[in-house]
Amino acid sequence: MTGRDDLLALLLRIGDDHLILGHRLSEWCGHAPMLEEDLALPNMALDLIGTARMCYGYAAEIEGDGRSEDDYAFLRDGTDFRHMLMVERPNGDFAHTILRQFLFAAYMQPIWDGLTAASDARLADHAGKAVKEMAYHVRHSGEWVIRLGDGTTESARRMKAALDDLAPYIGEMLESDETAGRLVAAGLLPDPAAVRSAFDSVVARTFTMAHLPPLDVTAGISGGRTGRHGEVLGHLLAEMQFMQRAYPGLTW
């Protein structure tokens, strides 16, 4: 693997995480439990999709084979996607969606914070914007986690059920591999121990206030980083990619 291959792998991992989660959030548009969240969830989705666009646009420039950001989003098959499995999971109820958002943002905020000093100027520049977006996502979703966990009997039950559902996917989010190790050495990812420490402290503080049990990260389901995804991804891509598949080159 060359440095160029590693940078491309990183752009696809980050880009796919953000695109797929952004698409999941966008599914709430028009269906959120209250008007305020019907705007808040797509607001966050647009932040995520903005990051995916940066990643794909940059990857397209590096590959230089005439493909555009749209090709990465709309013309790749499921096995070519490199996102963590948690982001492709169906939305479930509002508690499930908001807890997943909190966990993802709590993980990405220290990564973007570290990437503001990345050895790659383009990534570092985007990190300055993304770290502010993630700070808001952590705050907004975290405040909801607290209020649902410490709300009514029903909301607490749903928040606990969401944690039980998502727990098997947290290990993959936090795991490292050889590619990630080389990226850290190349100054293209922050030290995983520092990321983990920041993630643990934000989660512990929020979970305590939400009366949720301490996060127990055990080895769970994995494979997203090598393109082994769940059946649910096929359904997601069928909807997300339909227009470009059915009408190639369509613009609007």
Next chain:
Amino acid sequence: MSDDAEKSTPGTLMPLWEVFIRPRTGLAHSHVGSVHASDEVMAVQAARDVYTRRGEGVSIWVVPSASITASDPDQRDENFEPTASKIYRHPSFYDIPDDVGHM
């Protein structure tokens, strides 16, 4: 943990808040609308998500709608009509030098 009986009265869980946005430093906060939220922290976030999506502001105030005391619509005539005949209160009889600019 709250009593589940509250679930049947959403107004208790999600009261209404009036939202004021300051568009730029130096200007005053202006009323822009209202949001439902469980408390003041969530109200500020809801206001941010609903009313500042296009760069409308640099500061947000939220106030419980129930805290606002309004004039009585039935007293509108006695409150406001007497001023209609007092046009001398408008400073429109002065010549404003051009270099004063916008007033």
